[in-house]
Amino acid sequence: MDFSLSSETQARLARFTEFLHKEVYPLEDAFLNQPFFAIEPTLRAVRTKVQKAGLWAPQIPREWGGMGLPLSEFALVSEVLGQSPLGHYLFGCQAPDAGNMEVLIRHGSPDQKERFLRPLALGEIRSCFAMTEPETPGSNPTRLAARAVRDGDGYVLDAHKWFTSGADGAAFAVVMAVTDPKAAPHQRASMFIVPTDHPGYRRVRNIPLFGHAGEGYPSHSEVRFTACRLPQSSRLGPEGAGFAIAQERLGPGRIQHCMRWIGICERAFQLMVERASTRQIGSTDETETLASKQIIQAWIAEARAEIEAARLLVLRTAWRIDQIEHTGRDGFYDAHVDVSLIKFHVANVMLKVVDRAVQVHGALGLTSDSVLSFFYSHERGARIYDGPDEVHKVSAARRLLRPKSKN
Numbered sequence: 001m002d003f004s005l006s007s008e009t010q011a012r013l014a015r016f017t018e019f020l021h022k023e024v025y026p027l028e029d030a031f032l033n034q035p036f037f038a039i040e041p042t043l044r045a046v047r048t049k050v051q052k053a054g055l056w057a058p059q060i061p062r063e064w065g066g067m068g069l070p071l072s073e074f075a076l077v078s079e080v081l082g083q084s085p086l087g088h089y090l091f092g093c094q095a096p097d098a099g100n101m102e103v104l105i106r107h108g109s110p111d112q113k114e115r116f117l118r119p120l121a122l123g124e125i126r127s128c129f130a131m132t133e134p135e136t137p138g139s140n141p142t143r144l145a146a147r148a149v150r151d152g153d154g155y156v157l158d159a160h161k162w163f164t165s166g167a168d169g170a171a172f173a174v175v176m177a178v179t180d181p182k183a184a185p186h187q188r189a190s191m192f193i194v195p196t197d198h199p200g201y202r203r204v205r206n207i208p209l210f211g212h213a214g215e216g217y218p219s220h221s222e223v224r225f226t227a228c229r230l231p232q233s234s235r236l237g238p239e240g241a242g243f244a245i246a247q248e249r250l251g252p253g254r255i256q257h258c259m260r261w262i263g264i265c266e267r268a269f270q271l272m273v274e275r276a277s278t279r280q281i282g283s284t285d286e287t288e289t290l291a292s293k294q295i296i297q298a299w300i301a302e303a304r305a306e307i308e309a310a311r312l313l314v315l316r317t318a319w320r321i322d323q324i325e326h327t328g329r330d331g332f333y334d335a336h337v338d339v340s341l342i343k344f345h346v347a348n349v350m351l352k353v354v355d356r357a358v359q360v361h362g363a364l365g366l367t368s369d370s371v372l373s374f375f376y377s378h379e380r381g382a383r384i385y386d387g388p389d390e391v392h393k394v395s396a397a398r399r400l401l402r403p404k405s406k407n
């Protein structure tokens with residue numbers, strides 16, 4: 001077993017790391033303390049530099065302007081970028097756009113690709129993904145209330161969605177709605193592309209999370225689609241294929257999120273170690289820092305072990321998926337249990353590591369003077385979105401309890 005990285009991978013990761021240090025970390029203070037739209041022009045300029053450096057959209061094929069990295073290579077890049085809350089956004093691989101790009105590449109018609117995918121992949125526009133509804137359980141989307149009813153050669157869409165991330169400023173939404181309520185549960189819904197200037201679309205509000213509504217890319221909106229008339233050409237993929245496509249979209253997204261969370265762990269760990277080593281707490285002895293206290297030492301050792309273990313679990317899962325896909329099978333389907341395990345396990349490791357780093361920083365850790373407060377508040381959702389912990393645990397356990405021959 002060889003855990004070393006090829007020299008090519010090491011060199012690539014070093015380029016991302018260097019770029020982060022030079023261009024991204026210096027922007028974090030403004031990002032944490034100013035409204036998103038105020039700093040968007042600066043972010044745009046950095047995105048252009050990323051493109052010129054050939055580091056743009058590492059996850060998508062070269063023909064769409066990306067780097068075309070395989071999943072296990074992109075996982076390593078995602079870890080590096082995750083160390084800054086701006087990383088994925090500035091390098092064109094942020095959720096939900098990355099997922100929408102992937103779906104459009106796989107299922108978009110030639111016209112949808114030119115109209116929506118091309119500008120999205122080039123970073124000229126943003127998009128959002130509207131599946132969850134306030135009135136129905138997001139963890140069981142077969143109960144969706146949104147309806148797209150056939151009308152002539154098109155559809156009429158009525159839907160009330162929320163937690164539509166990045167809707168504020170998005171050019172289009174990918175929407176899940178039921179097209180055939182009588183079909184089998186997983187064949188009821190379809191996906192549609194709705195431009196946000198389409199009649200009937202309305203962004204109701206940005207939902208305050210822990211008291212802050214925010215704006216632009218890092219916000220989450222409540223949106224309504226009222227009697228939206230859509231042509232057939234706005235359907236993404238076949239009618240009734242909404243759930244299958246959503247599953248495809250979530251698979252790679254979970255690896256990317258998990259490695260981004262490992263990146264957050266690394267940043268929090270590094271900040272925790274720095275703070276513990278420099279914060280003097282003794283009355284007279286200048287060498288008496290927080291790091292001299294055994295309880296803090298234990299947190300540091302435990303966090304290191306937890307991060308290393310979580311990281312290996314995600315990388316092995318990404319590697320397994322790549323291996324399975326090389327045989328022509330569906331890697332995400334076959335590695336279903338592994339994907340569920342990393343989704344809940346890594347989210348919990350991340351939140352624990354960030355919480356300890358906040359604790360070591362004392363009051364400072366709660367302020368916008370530290371990136372930790374952003375991680376602490378914005379990443380709590382990790383245990384809820386893309387399947388709550390409990391759903392992944394139940395789903396993994398069900399398969400683990402099956403006789404081996406049926407897995």
Ligand SMILES: Cc1cc2nc3c(=O)[nH]c(=O)nc-3n(C[C@H](O)[C@H](O)[C@H](O)COP(=O)(O)OP(=O)(O)OC[C@H]3O[C@@H](n4cnc5c(N)ncnc54)[C@H](O)[C@@H]3O)c2cc1C
Binds near residue numbers: 128220381384386394
């Ligand atoms: C930060 C953030 C960003 C998001 N972005 C998007 C987005 O861009 N687009 C989008 O469509 N949605 C988005 N969501 C919504 C997200 O997908 C849903 O919140 C999620 O699917 C859970 O649905 P729910 O909130 O309706 O919770 P519910 O389905 O009501 O579940 C509530 C709780 O019940 C428990 N539970 C549920 N099912 C089971 C079960 N089978 N067994 C045991 N316990 C169970 C879990 O603890 C769960 O947290 C986002 C959410 C967050 C927090």
